[in-house]
Amino acid sequence: MSAFVIENASLYGDTTADLVMVDGEIASLSRADAPAEATVIDGSGLVALPGLVDLHTHLREPGREDAETIESGSRSAAKGGFVAVHAMANTTPTADTAGVVEQVWSRGREIGLVDVFPVGAVTVGLGGTQLSEMGAMANSRAQVRVFSDDGKCVHDPLLMRRALEYVKTFGGVVAQHSQDPRLTEGSQMNEGLVSSELGLAGWPSVAEESIIARDVLLAGHVGSRLHVCHLSTAGSVEIIRWAKAKGIDVTAEVMPHHLLLTDDSVRGYDPRFKVNPPLRTQEDVDAVRAGLADGTIDIVATDHAPHPDEDKDCEWGAAAMGMIGLETALGIVQKTMVDSGALSWRDVARVMSETPARIGLDHGHGRPLAVGEPANVTLVDPNAAWTVEPSHTASRSNNSPFGGIELPGRAAATFLRGVPTHLIPALEGASA
Amino acid sequence: MSGTVLGAPDIARALTRIAHEILERNEGHESLVLLGIPTRGVPLAARLAKRIAEVEPGFDAAANAGALDITMYRDDLRLQPTRTIGETTLPPAGIDDATVVLVDDVFHTGRTIRAALDAIKDLGRPRAVQLAVLVDRGHRELPIRADFVGKNLPTSKSERVDVHLEETDGVDEVLISRRAADTATGEAGE
Amino acid sequence: MKHLLGTDTLSREDAVLILDTAAQMAATQEREMRKLPTLRGRTVVNLFFEDSTRTRISFEAAAKRLSADVINFSAKGSSLSKGESLKDTALTLQAMGADAVVVRHWASGAAQRLAESDWMAGHVLNAGDGTHQHPTQALLDAFTIRRHLVGGGTDAEATGKALEGLTVAIVGDILHSRVAGSNIPLLKTLGANVVVVAPPTLLPYGMAARTDIAVHYTLDEAIEAHDIDAIMMLRVQRERMTGGGSGFFPSPEEYTRLFGLDAERFARLADHAIVLHPGPMNRGLEISAEAADHPRSVIVEQVSNGVAVRMAALYLLLAGEEASA
Numbered sequence: 001m002s003a004f005v006i007e008n009a010s011l012y013g014d015t016t017a018d019l020v021m022v023d024g025e026i027a028s029l030s031r032a033d034a035p036a037e038a039t040v041i042d043g044s045g046l047v048a049l050p051g052l053v054d055l056h057t058h059l060r061e062p063g064r065e066d067a068e069t070i071e072s073g074s075r076s077a078a079k080g081g082f083v084a085v086h087a088m089a090n091t092t093p094t095a096d097t098a099g100v101v102e103q104v105w106s107r108g109r110e111i112g113l114v115d116v117f118p119v120g121a122v123t124v125g126l127g128g129t130q131l132s133e134m135g136a137m138a139n140s141r142a143q144v145r146v147f148s149d150d151g152k153c154v155h156d157p158l159l160m161r162r163a164l165e166y167v168k169t170f171g172g173v174v175a176q177h178s179q180d181p182r183l184t185e186g187s188q189m190n191e192g193l194v195s196s197e198l199g200l201a202g203w204p205s206v207a208e209e210s211i212i213a214r215d216v217l218l219a220g221h222v223g224s225r226l227h228v229c230h231l232s233t234a235g236s237v238e239i240i241r242w243a244k245a246k247g248i249d250v251t252a253e254v255m256p257h258h259l260l261l262t263d264d265s266v267r268g269y270d271p272r273f274k275v276n277p278p279l280r281t282q283e284d285v286d287a288v289r290a291g292l293a294d295g296t297i298d299i300v301a302t303d304h305a306p307h308p309d310e311d312k313d314c315e316w317g318a319a320a321m322g323m324i325g326l327e328t329a330l331g332i333v334q335k336t337m338v339d340s341g342a343l344s345w346r347d348v349a350r351v352m353s354e355t356p357a358r359i360g361l362d363h364g365h366g367r368p369l370a371v372g373e374p375a376n377v378t379l380v381d382p383n384a385a386w387t388v389e390p391s392h393t394a395s396r397s398n399n400s401p402f403g404g405i406e407l408p409g410r411a412a413a414t415f416l417r418g419v420p421t422h423l424i425p426a427l428e429g430a431s432a
Numbered sequence: 433m434s435g436t437v438l439g440a441p442d443i444a445r446a447l448t449r450i451a452h453e454i455l456e457r458n459e460g461h462e463s464l465v466l467l468g469i470p471t472r473g474v475p476l477a478a479r480l481a482k483r484i485a486e487v488e489p490g491f492d493a494a495a496n497a498g499a500l501d502i503t504m505y506r507d508d509l510r511l512q513p514t515r516t517i518g519e520t521t522l523p524p525a526g527i528d529d530a531t532v533v534l535v536d537d538v539f540h541t542g543r544t545i546r547a548a549l550d551a552i553k554d555l556g557r558p559r560a561v562q563l564a565v566l567v568d569r570g571h572r573e574l575p576i577r578a579d580f581v582g583k584n585l586p587t588s589k590s591e592r593v594d595v596h597l598e599e600t601d602g603v604d605e606v607l608i609s610r611r612a613a614d615t616a617t618g619e620a621g622e
Numbered sequence: 623m624k625h626l627l628g629t630d631t632l633s634r635e636d637a638v639l640i641l642d643t644a645a646q647m648a649a650t651q652e653r654e655m656r657k658l659p660t661l662r663g664r665t666v667v668n669l670f671f672e673d674s675t676r677t678r679i680s681f682e683a684a685a686k687r688l689s690a691d692v693i694n695f696s697a698k699g700s701s702l703s704k705g706e707s708l709k710d711t712a713l714t715l716q717a718m719g720a721d722a723v724v725v726r727h728w729a730s731g732a733a734q735r736l737a738e739s740d741w742m743a744g745h746v747l748n749a750g751d752g753t754h755q756h757p758t759q760a761l762l763d764a765f766t767i768r769r770h771l772v773g774g775g776t777d778a779e780a781t782g783k784a785l786e787g788l789t790v791a792i793v794g795d796i797l798h799s800r801v802a803g804s805n806i807p808l809l810k811t812l813g814a815n816v817v818v819v820a821p822p823t824l825l826p827y828g829m830a831a832r833t834d835i836a837v838h839y840t841l842d843e844a845i846e847a848h849d850i851d852a853i854m855m856l857r858v859q860r861e862r863m864t865g866g867g868s869g870f871f872p873s874p875e876e877y878t879r880l881f882g883l884d885a886e887r888f889a890r891l892a893d894h895a896i897v898l899h900p901g902p903m904n905r906g907l908e909i910s911a912e913a914a915d916h917p918r919s920v921i922v923e924q925v926s927n928g929v930a931v932r933m934a935a936l937y938l939l940l941a942g943e944e945a946s947a
Contacts, residue, residue: 188730191827192827192828193827193828195827197630198754199730199731199751199752199753199800200731200754310707314709314735315729315735316729316730316732316735317730317732318729504650504659504660505659505660509660509941509942510941510942510943510944512943513942513943514942515942516639516643517646519646519778520646520649554655554658
């Protein structure tokens, strides 16, 4: 029997209760019902949330195990408070067949630290010309429901239409990386006053917004679900707001770095700030924060993108795009949204657990903290101020732009079906 | 010792005497070129040239008094903050076969003059090079001597000598004072 | 001055100092003995990740005239084929004892990365990084303009002075030009009125909205609106103009019609106006033979001024005591 009781935690930051977890389920909200042999964890001062779900992660395996493996990625996710991650398809080979997604799925299960839900590619080899066998991937043991060519944009409007229509077959969703390739050839950073000053080719906001505008209209026309990955501009927020008002079934995600950093960070040419979509202006940061607060943006996802040192320890033009983020996401959301009052912890549960699980159709995740539900719990310590040190991470890579930044809190413990996958030493408790 | 060691009249008399000594030694003004070492060597060279022209009217003071900046030939550049490079002005005819008289305000270690000799070597081949200084304060670090000296001023290393001239400082005087702590602070000449 | 990475961080005082020092260096280049012992024993490495014989030779001449030892390091690579790593190259140079590295690179910001990383300890002189900055080019342009328009033809008259009251026009592909990237801030720092002439497709984001410089979409309009004292024609890259359907411009012919400095436009400039070009020229495209070869063209002189300015830069970076970083 596996039994844990978290005493005196603040559920959703609202009500103090105990969480008695027996054999993978929440058995009771009162410690009196805890079995004698249950391990006791002191939850005072901690906030209990349903286990966090990341709809957008890159685990790099198969193909780039030098940057990350499913195991190191799982470890990093658990440390960050995540119980489930959706692993993007831009691996080598591409996750465009049942074979590859089943391989990733079983490896995730074998390691058992997080539930790994592989994302299936929309097009073969991410080539943008031919639909992949999405049905096969949906019916495989991996039960894929989220499809994305992330890293690349499904640019051809006809192909995007077909994909949106086709996923209705199994209730799937297309998650689009919105970037018009023609408007962003050779782009290095956000197009703006800073890019002019630094002599770096610009990535204009309109390249994101024009694709989102097209896609929401297509989704509306064919009556399908659309998910917009890593939304980063003020204009994009407005388009989503408009689309939802028209009743179009669209959801959107924002990344922690777009909640905190601007293109000013690029001064100095440190490639740790090089990411796609790029860091934008303060106006954009303000708009996405407001969008996340009012629900226009539905979720926070990490876009955890590990890269080996040599791809970042170089000149900007030669560097890879992307940042790791599984372990800093919660702290940044707290810093930018909770501590400023824009989001409550209940809202954090919504945007980092319930809604991503709903979009990804992740059964058993994003469930309420209530008796009878799976014991997927993230215990947050909102008073554990810490300074980010990029090399102190379970990820194989160190490419975090947040080095030296102080974050107000972090995940103190993560439980996947009642088993602790992450537990800070201070909480390793005695038996009841 | 501290205070004013030479006043304006003393300086004037010294320069007049040096001008005559230069003419006597070189048996006239023919091929004579005076090159002052910036900063204060330059006005001193101009004054000497003027006095020479007063005695020997055939001497073109304007053309034959100039400046020789030695910054790029110094042996101690790396020991100080970057120095500004000054002007070098030579007579239109150059210095080949001329008798060049270097003029400086204070003669100290001799390193400035050594750099000046290196600079001259790259500018031409004078028939002879002589040295005129307003003040010789001793403490030579190289085997170099002055041909014409305004005043011999034995000093200790802990003292500093400052030359002020009308053209650069608004007054003519030579002062001696105690050196502040250890490091040399832009004292005139070396 | 530890590094020379760009003109946007140069104060007016430092800029004038470089110009005055360049004047002294230029004077030494008039002598029979053009070599000075000033940087004897120092090692200057020319680290060129982009081919450029002219600029490399100019820096080499400058270093050698100051008696420094010169090592030429030509590294391969581009944004498409990464080639030699900047970091590893820098570590090698550090091991070889480079006192200063003159670096030209295809990536904007490469010089700054080199200067601010801990890969090597020497002084970094930016010889052109991507489409960002090319400070010695702008300095030699300013030096040339100052000599002619402030000094009346000599440097002596211009000592200590900047470019106040002068109107300088820069014409061409501003967006991709590191020469413009350095010239615009430097000319402004030196007090000149800056006029930029380019089609909207070749202007960086936000430049047309600036109130501190004048922007015109045709050369005729600029000549009409301003009394131009110095006009700088930038090289047009034919491939960039019309290539691959992402052409910034319909055709070279249309470019010449709207932006070329032909004889007719040249005649409309003031009698004292001088013509500059960073080279190499596309005769007949951005500049006509008449303008390029006219007595008021200072294009050839720019090259020799380049050596003097680079001598000044090397002197100011290397000759003084090593300031603690």
